[in-house]
Amino acid sequence: MEDQQTRTSAIMEAIRQRIATRALVSGDRLPSIRQFAKIMQASPSTIVQAYDRLVAEGVIASRQGSGFYVKGRALPPLSLVGANTPAARAVDPFWVSRQSLDSDPTVLKPGCGWLPTDWMPNEALRKAFRTVARGKGNILSDYGSTTGALRLRRLLTSQFSEEGLDISPDQVLLTGSGTQAVDLICRLLVRRGDTVLVDDPCYFNFQALLKAHEIRIVGVPYTATGPDTEAFERIVLQEKPRLYITNSALHNPTGATLSPQTAFRLLSTAAASGVLIVEDDIFADFEIAPSPRLAVMEGLEHVIRIGSFSKTLSASVRCGYIAARKDLIEGLIDLQVATSFGGPSPVITEVIADVLEGGSYRKHMLEIKRRLEKSRKTVIRKLETLGISPWTVPKAGFYLWCRFPDGQDSTDIALRSMADKIIHAPGNVFSVSQSASSFMRFNVTQCEDERVFRSLEMMLT
Amino acid sequence: MEDQQTRTSAIMEAIRQRIATRALVSGDRLPSIRQFAKIMQASPSTIVQAYDRLVAEGVIASRQGSGFYVKGRALPPLSLVGANTPAARAVDPFWVSRQSLDSDPTVLKPGCGWLPTDWMPNEALRKAFRTVARGKGNILSDYGSTTGALRLRRLLTSQFSEEGLDISPDQVLLTGSGTQAVDLICRLLVRRGDTVLVDDPCYFNFQALLKAHEIRIVGVPYTATGPDTEAFERIVLQEKPRLYITNSALHNPTGATLSPQTAFRLLSTAAASGVLIVEDDIFADFEIAPSPRLAVMEGLEHVIRIGSFSKTLSASVRCGYIAARKDLIEGLIDLQVATSFGGPSPVITEVIADVLEGGSYRKHMLEIKRRLEKSRKTVIRKLETLGISPWTVPKAGFYLWCRFPDGQDSTDIALRSMADKIIHAPGNVFSVSQSASSFMRFNVTQCEDERVFRSLEMMLT
Numbered sequence: 064m065e066d067q068q069t070r071t072s073a074i075m076e077a078i079r080q081r082i083a084t085r086a087l088v089s090g091d092r093l094p095s096i097r098q099f100a101k102i103m104q105a106s107p108s109t110i111v112q113a114y115d116r117l118v119a120e121g122v123i124a125s126r127q128g129s130g131f132y133v134k135g136r137a138l139p140p141l142s143l144v145g146a147n148t149p150a151a152r153a154v155d156p157f158w159v160s161r162q163s164l165d166s167d168p169t170v171l172k173p174g175c176g177w178l179p180t181d182w183m184p185n186e187a188l189r190k191a192f193r194t195v196a197r198g199k200g201n202i203l204s205d206y207g208s209t210t211g212a213l214r215l216r217r218l219l220t221s222q223f224s225e226e227g228l229d230i231s232p233d234q235v236l237l238t239g240s241g242t243q244a245v246d247l248i249c250r251l252l253v254r255r256g257d258t259v260l261v262d263d264p265c266y267f268n269f270q271a272l273l274k275a276h277e278i279r280i281v282g283v284p285y286t287a288t289g290p291d292t293e294a295f296e297r298i299v300l301q302e303k304p305r306l307y308i309t310n311s312a313l314h315n316p317t318g319a320t321l322s323p324q325t326a327f328r329l330l331s332t333a334a335a336s337g338v339l340i341v342e343d344d345i346f347a348d349f350e351i352a353p354s355p356r357l358a359v360m361e362g363l364e365h366v367i368r369i370g371s372f373s374k375t376l377s378a379s380v381r382c383g384y385i386a387a388r389k390d391l392i393e394g395l396i397d398l399q400v401a402t403s404f405g406g407p408s409p410v411i412t413e414v415i416a417d418v419l420e421g422g423s424y425r426k427h428m429l430e431i432k433r434r435l436e437k438s439r440k441t442v443i444r445k446l447e448t449l450g451i452s453p454w455t456v457p458k459a460g461f462y463l464w465c466r467f468p469d470g471q472d473s474t475d476i477a478l479r480s481m482a483d484k485i486i487h488a489p490g491n492v493f494s495v496s497q498s499a500s501s502f503m504r505f506n507v508t509q510c511e512d513e514r515v516f517r518s519l520e521m522m523l524t
Numbered sequence: 525m526e527d528q529q530t531r532t533s534a535i536m537e538a539i540r541q542r543i544a545t546r547a548l549v550s551g552d553r554l555p556s557i558r559q560f561a562k563i564m565q566a567s568p569s570t571i572v573q574a575y576d577r578l579v580a581e582g583v584i585a586s587r588q589g590s591g592f593y594v595k596g597r598a599l600p601p602l603s604l605v606g607a608n609t610p611a612a613r614a615v616d617p618f619w620v621s622r623q624s625l626d627s628d629p630t631v632l633k634p635g636c637g638w639l640p641t642d643w644m645p646n647e648a649l650r651k652a653f654r655t656v657a658r659g660k661g662n663i664l665s666d667y668g669s670t671t672g673a674l675r676l677r678r679l680l681t682s683q684f685s686e687e688g689l690d691i692s693p694d695q696v697l698l699t700g701s702g703t704q705a706v707d708l709i710c711r712l713l714v715r716r717g718d719t720v721l722v723d724d725p726c727y728f729n730f731q732a733l734l735k736a737h738e739i740r741i742v743g744v745p746y747t748a749t750g751p752d753t754e755a756f757e758r759i760v761l762q763e764k765p766r767l768y769i770t771n772s773a774l775h776n777p778t779g780a781t782l783s784p785q786t787a788f789r790l791l792s793t794a795a796a797s798g799v800l801i802v803e804d805d806i807f808a809d810f811e812i813a814p815s816p817r818l819a820v821m822e823g824l825e826h827v828i829r830i831g832s833f834s835k836t837l838s839a840s841v842r843c844g845y846i847a848a849r850k851d852l853i854e855g856l857i858d859l860q861v862a863t864s865f866g867g868p869s870p871v872i873t874e875v876i877a878d879v880l881e882g883g884s885y886r887k888h889m890l891e892i893k894r895r896l897e898k899s900r901k902t903v904i905r906k907l908e909t910l911g912i913s914p915w916t917v918p919k920a921g922f923y924l925w926c927r928f929p930d931g932q933d934s935t936d937i938a939l940r941s942m943a944d945k946i947i948h949a950p951g952n953v954f955s956v957s958q959s960a961s962s963f964m965r966f967n968v969t970q971c972e973d974e975r976v977f978r979s980l981e982m983m984l985t
Contacts, residue, residue, distance in 0.1 A: 121682035183665035192657035196650045204644035204838040221582035242865040271862040377665040379870045401732040404703040409840045
């Protein structure tokens with residue numbers, strides 16, 4: 064059954080390809096069933112099925128008694144379809160995102176922010192989808208509640224409770240993704256022209272997001288133990304920001320971890336000035352030993368905790384969360400209703416809860432952490448032979464924030480690497496002050512192909 | 525295997541319930557395995573499993589040699605969990621959304637905007653999820669491309685082509701939902717303080733969404749053949765709006781359909797003034813015969829077409845789309861990257877494409893249309909015996925926009941119906957001018973329970 068589907072799809076793709084490359088144009092007659100079955104080494108019934116489905120799609124049409132013909136203008140040439148990723152645009156946060164998200168599978172992506180498919184818990188996901196497939200109809204087709212499934216919110220609060228943060232599930236709002244969590248928070252709390260602080264360097268999409276809100280972005284210099292707290296205090300006094308967005312554990316892009324002293328000072332400044340801290344905890348599950356968390360130290364008075372399952376569980380089964388004061392959650396619910404009509408998909412939240420509860424997830428993450436440790440070491444060694452060295456050696460996770468030898472510009476290297484079909488994340492897309500031109504963020508899990516290092520070697524000599 | 529899971533979950537739920545109702549409080553010892561197995565008529569191994577999972581969740585803890593105890597503050601009482609839906613707030617668009625989305629299954633919802641679970645194509649969805657469960661790993665765990673799956677975009681452009689709108693798949697952007705489609709468009713094209721036109725009455729969440737953008741909302745009086753075109757022209761000249769958001773086919777809430785004359789006049793005014801029209805086509809698949817479409821008549825010069833699969837296929841498998849000029853799509857892609865990081869979930873788009881291509885979907889929709897026709901007639905008859913009459917008799921779909929007998933206020937009726945566990949959608953939540961206090965929108969598919977009519981009868985006498 065499945066093989067038949069695959070064969071039919073292959074035939075359909077072959078015909079689409081011919082139309083896309085103009086080997087077949089509008090009005091052309093397709094080969095006869097028998098003829099095409101021979102050419103494609105397929106059974107006539109497969110060809111019939113492929114033709115029928117292309118008719119249903121409006122790509123071809125049948126004319127009584129005279130076979131099948133290519134219809135007009137139904138499909139654009141493939142070159143047009145692929146034109147969505149402008150290679151020529153400025154190397155900004157969007158450049159990295161769009162290159163990484165839209166590149167074809169032959170492209171290497173040491174610059175991307177996720178694990179390769181075969182590192183993900185796909186067997187657990189398959190099992191969870193089978194369970195959903197035979198589960199209740201309302202999970203399959205109904206809207207989600209405005210806050211998202213109670214089952215998953217309970218799992219989160221239990222996890223928080225283990226860390227020492229005791230909150231109730233109604234202080235947790237499930238969102239479409241971690242990015243949408245930050246977006247909703249900005250919509251609720253910040254207005255155009257307000258100031259928001261981020262780390263310098265920080266996750267590049269924070270900048271893209273804040274720019275979409277037309278918010279003034281100010282960077283706080285980042286050290287190997289978290290943001291520079293003196294600079295933070297000074298900037299808070301000067302700029303009167305509404306929010307400060309940061310990662311506590313396994314900071315993106317540096318992989319650094321907040322020290323308890325830094326955490327305490329940040330919280331003191333926040334409490335004194337009324338700044339709210341958005342603590343993005345998306346890399347939490349990669350930690351070997353848990354590091355200080357602002358939300359755990361302080362509670363949720365001046366901290367909003369967000370996270371998602373995209374890095375560890377699945378980025379296709381997408382869902383994020385916000386843990387915050389009840390008054391903020393109330394406002395966020397209304398905003399999510401207005402802009403998404405309800406919480407995230409019941410199917411998605413059910414699958415995530417199934418995987419988290421399934422028992423194999425913990426084992427999977429242990430294995431991932433073991434692989435990551437090995438992978439980080441290997442990549443550090445290989446980069447160091449090229450004179451590229453990590454700014455700090457992260458305790459866990461998959462990022463390395465590395466400095467290039469003197470005089471090398473990472474944006475220039477990223478642009479030249481396109482020709483080698485390699486997508487890098489150059490330092491300045493992470494830096495508000497544009498002061499990271501000699502840095503590059505490497506994702507160690509995406510560096511398994513030797514071409515990454517061979518290409519860098521060529522660039523550097 | 526599955527039964528075992530169900531039994532374990534039932535035991536867990538029973539314990540949670542006891543904690544929630546304070547029958548068991550923090551520090552209490554749980555019954556012994558043997559004792560509780562007897563009480564629950566379950567096997568000891570089921571109890572062991574349930575206790576183990578509750579330990580993993582942090583709800584209970586085991587103490588060496590002395591059994592299991594309830595942990596502190598891990599779970600709030602259920603009354604708190606349910607407190608998310610404030611019954612006492614103003615009857616505004618959020619009131620209807622939150623009441624409908626969050627009410628428990630015993631509540632009747634003639635005011636909601638979707639079909640009951642058993643009207644949805646759940647068998648086709650189950651099949652599609654089984655296919656996904658045995659499909660490629662990248663569908664299960666990778667991020668989606670920035671525009672969303674080409675396969676689904678191709679299905680959409682083929683469908684458009686059948687209607688006479690020939691565009692290429694790179695003029696289609698898949699989004700998280702229909703609501704997110706409107707939201708992205710507003711983010712791209714409208715700034716705070718700008719004016720946007722909607723129909724009066726219109727889908728209530730358009731107002732909630734525009735308010736979230738702090739946009740000035742102006743209503744265009746709606747007639748049984750579409751918006752009043754003279755009023756539209758006058759308001760466009762006066763207000764210089766950036767956008768006009770409307771439904772062409774099966775307008776929400778009235779169920780009315782645009783006439784070709786109205787469509788032509790709207791497009792002429794739009795072309796002369798530069799106003800962009802957002803045509804929300806979410807109810808398209810319910811039509812018996814296709815009615816005029818602005819995007820088909822004009823192309824995508826002044827029209828942006830949006831839609832989703834939430835009403836006909838699944839609201840859990842959520843996905844929307846935007847068809848627009850290529851220059852607008854480019855801007856929308858960046859915005860979606862910034863605010864959602866990538867397009868909708870590959871799992872979701874794969875399931876939708878599978879269902880649409882699966883063959884059973886067309887048959888399902890034919891059956892739904894047949895059921896709807898019958899249902900509309902029955903509900904109209906029952907409402908008319910109460911003196912409640914439809915403003916227009918829709919050609920298709922599931923909405924009836926009805927006028928109450930003289931002097932009856934539908935907001936008042938909606939509030940009083942809460943005591944009968946019935947959620948209504950009173951006229952004024954749809955009306956910018958608040959001039960629809962004698963109207964109510966009924967969803968005929970949610971009126972199968974006689975209590976809806978008995979309750980209304982009591983209210984009206």
